[in-house]
Amino acid sequence: MKTTTEWSSFKLIDLFQVKGTKTTPKKKIDFDEYGRYPYITTSAINNGVYGYSESYTENGGVLTVDSAVRGVVFYQSTNFLASDHVEKLIPKFEITSLRAQFFITILNKNIRKYGYSYDHKRSQTKLKQEEIELPVTSSGLVNFKYIDNYMSSMQETVQKKIKRLTNLSSNEKTINTEKWNRFKLYESLFTVVTGNKFDFSKMTFKNPHVNFVGRSGLNNGVGGLVDEIKNVKPFPAGSLTVALGGSIGSSFIQTEDFYTSQNVAVLVPKIELSDLTKQFIATMIRRESDLYYSAFVNELNKHINTDFTVLLPVTSEGKIDFEYMEAYMAKINRLMYQNQRYFQKVVKGREVNIVENLTL
Structure with a gap:
């Protein structure tokens, strides 16, 4: 346009x-x-x-x-x-x-x-x-006609690209998980820790620089920045968080040190795991949660450190296949990057990038 x-x-x-x-x-x-x-x-x-x-x-x-x-x-x-x-x-x-x-x-x-x-x-x-x-x-x-036409055009473009994105794997075979095994997160992969149980509304914001992770399924679970609390060390970057209530099973890699609200578990890796492997596991945690758990009825609180399991690919020896997970996620990330380019509108002169805030 x-x-x-x-x-x-x-x-x-x-x-x-x-x-x-x-x-x-x-x-x-x-x-x-x-x-x-x-x-x-x-x-x-x-x-x-x-x-x-x-x-x-x-x-x-x-x-x-x-x-x-x-x-x-x-x-x-x-x-x-x-x-x-x-x-x-x-x-x-x-x-x-x-x-x-x-x-x-x-x-x-x-x-x-x-x-x-x-x-x-x-x-x-x-x-x-x-x-x-x-x-x-x-x-x-104010040229409202231009605004209306521009936004309608952008909405149509984004809807087409979202459809393309959701059909990324339409030409690929469905992954066969029959030979995958179930693993408890706390057995060999992570130390499962209860989060801080802080109330965001009671935090201070004089020099906010620590991420505050809640139970949201958006924005990596981060609700904002808060002050660091004296004698309370934030959880380290590189850990995974899992929402035990709210957006149950929402799991993210935290790229910065953080505190958490209540009903958030923190998974601290016991072994060295790449970000691609963490992404794979986080996705499987969400999938498992969507299938078997729900808010108020069967939340994750009682299960995350006991009988909660996730399906993971295994080698012929029955061990977790980290190489497969990395290769698969690398492929997905490449496809995502290619499709994200459809969402990007180059800012020229005074034209505004509207796509990032479009509500569809």
Whole structure:
């Protein structure tokens, strides 16, 4: 699609009303797994959602802004509740999901431009002073037609590429696991440790540099950065984490030192394992969890260090076939890299990379 070369700066307050939300303390909420209304917090992942309930205080169709830590912006299409330090931007124009994603992308890029952080919060005062650059018509108005067409085109492109990605293995034979064996994680591969059981809302953020891993299946499980606690050494990078509740079985390699919330197990390798091998095992942990475990009914807590097993390939001698796992994951990673290139939009001039924030 041909890009527009006409962009201009606009005051945020010319496009949105900047307001606060009513704070609802977490302890006053009756959370319901099947609730209709999200509880929005200052989390930088999962659209800011902590959980769901059957009550709300705020109307949807607005952008929410974290004014406590990094200033991350999300779009809330439905009515919602909010924690402290959640501001809202009420559009003065007709908002759609695609338009919202366009504005979210630009506003989140502004985080770096304006240097928002724990010590330089994205408060209502700062938001009212903020400017954003948008495509304009020949008369200098926001070019919503361009935004709509651009986003529709990007959505169509991404949907096609996602379909291509999901069909990566369509021409390959299904892996035969009949000759694989089951292994307990703690027997020879890992030391299985209970996580810290910390509450993210009670952590401090004066000099945040330690990853905080929760039970989310997104963003490697990392909910944000927190201060290091005196006399509490973070878990080492290279360990695997496993969500025992929430997104049960979500397993990730942690690339930085970290703390954890409750219901997170930490797998510390007993032997030297490559990242490719860890990726393979993490995938098998999630597969096993999807098949046999579920939230509230049969969670992993009682099983991870007792009878939980995963299927792994073996050599003719019946030993774990590490070479096979590495080769297989290397092949998958190559295929993933090739398809990721379809998701990348080169930034030229003032064209904005929208793909990373598209909601499909």
